[in-house]
Amino acid sequence: MGRLITKLISSVNETENTELLKKLLEARGVSGDEGEIRKLIREEAEKRGAKVEFDALGNVIASKEKEGKKRVLLDAHMDEVGFLITGATGDGCLKYQPVGGIDTRVLVGRRVLVGKEKLPGVIGITPIHLASESEMETPLKHKDLAIDIGASDKAGAESDCAPGSTAVFDSPPELFGQNMLVSRALDDRVGCYTLLRILELDLPVSLFCVFAVQEETGLRGAQTAAHRIRPDIGLAFEGTTANDIGDVKHEKMVCECGKGVAISFMDRVSISNPRLRAALIETAEANGIPHQMRRGTAGGNDAGAIQRAASAVPTCTLSVPVRYIHGANGVCCLADIDAQAELAAQYLMKNE
């Protein structure tokens, strides 16, 4: 660790910053249905003096261009995993398809919010009194589950909630414990928060903040946005797997909450540019910013799409460790969010 420097980004613990993060976490935005989160991000980006544009897939591109300066693309995806309503059963429950990777083990008994009106719903199951032994032992499949919205028949359910609408977990953000946060959609509203905070700075680069759509369904938004921007470098800001509790060996944790921003060397879809990665590590060390390596190669994020959207772009990923990711409630450490934002700010401030 080096000396502690003057921070460029005030802590997420300060009230107005906490409020911003909470608002981002409360907005709905299942992949392909990002309207609500998009509107919020547009307002917040404009407040920070960025030029805001949308593209045809629905990406928000908030830019602060500077003629002749290095074109830097910062990416965070605004979509989240959730449920796509496909119709109703005869008894008025909603059938769905998962959007993005969702483990059925976390679903049973969960409350969800359905459609733009945020109708309450619950994912039901056979009562324990009536379940057979084999039912208790066999993992459920999505096709076995349905969302009960209190409707009495198929027509009623479909008029309340048309097929094609989406649902999210009903698990709003709450601070708890020692500087920890529990919420749905930490993946990747923490990255959206970081990008908005970066937009508050006057940086010596030509800045393009992409709030991408449809990451969870295949890195789609980042691909089109990066192709349009043609950046000189790309950084993806993510929430990533922290498998750091219980009886887990160090080498299987991937990363740990509270140990700082996780820097990637490789995942399923990209290998971080070695020089860019080294420069980020050096910046973290020189400025005493808590950091760790992401000790795994599973998963993939928008960096994979950005680095080969057109001709080659050097990329790296900076992540906030999130426990129980893609579940109803993720958990992360607020200090790690600060580390993510501070590392990006310090790196960009010196990157003319």
Add this chain to the structure above:
Amino acid sequence: MLNTLKQVLAVSGVSGNEHNIAKTIEEMVGPYVSTIKTDALGNLIAIKEGKAGGKRVMLAAHMDQIGFVVTDINDKGFLYVTNVGGFAPEAFLGKVVTFTDGLQGVVSSKAPSRGPADGKITMEDVYIDIGTSTRAESEAKVKLGDTACVAHQLVVNGTRVSAPTMDDRAACAVLIEVLKAAAKPNKTIVAVFTSQEEVGIRGAAVSAFAEQPDEGIAVDVTLAGDTPDAKPRMAVSLGKGPAIKIMDRASISTPYLRDALIKICEDGGMAYQREVLPFGGTDAGAIQRSRAGIPAVTISIPCRYVHSPVETVDLADLDDCVKLILGYVNQ
């Protein structure tokens, strides 16, 4: 050919860390080309201008190779690793590996001598021993994210040559010989020594976009079906000439290009084979889908024991590949 091949086999370049092999190839081909450059993904691009109005043909051979990446270091200094590119870890147990800076170590697993009683070895069972006893000692030598590949070794038996990195340094050697021999080609040669093929044909995708060739020819190894009980069944043998790819999982060769190559072989009385690979893919798959589509084909070098430390080719096939490519660029 053998000397060129030896030079490119001796240098490491795991996907994403191709700078050492790129430098070697740059020195070898620099005197023979008009332009040479690298891009942000590590591709090495060497251009030899053809006659005015001639087509621009991208020749792609990947420089990167499969290997290990360090994911953690334990208290006793052992390195936990995972794979870069796809391979069966069993094939590399008991082997010496080399890191980018020359550090060497040995690969072992939970049950190295007798094999595991409970089934297959997975990457989670594999570790590298670099002769240290503590985490701190290892951390002084290796950082998380560093890559290692199986150490260079070479066996020459007549025209048959075995080494760990024939995939795809054999093709790099072919391209180098083409650049040396093509004094004044009719077509412009855009030779791309690509990066990150083994992890998803990434280097070819971005270099094809940037260079906008009229046509693409990937040169890569393919499986040989001439070993005992070879699986998959492949009608490709060592020493019977270049294999002209009909299709694999990543591309269907553009028919006119495929037929043009076959015609060159038939007209010149050169041996060739037709190849259908039931899985896998080459840089042609990425080139073909660049921009609005680019005609592409693969010329394959028959190779036994692909993705093992003893990948084996026949030098006669390499020489024939050079002749075939020269025939095409001089048309």
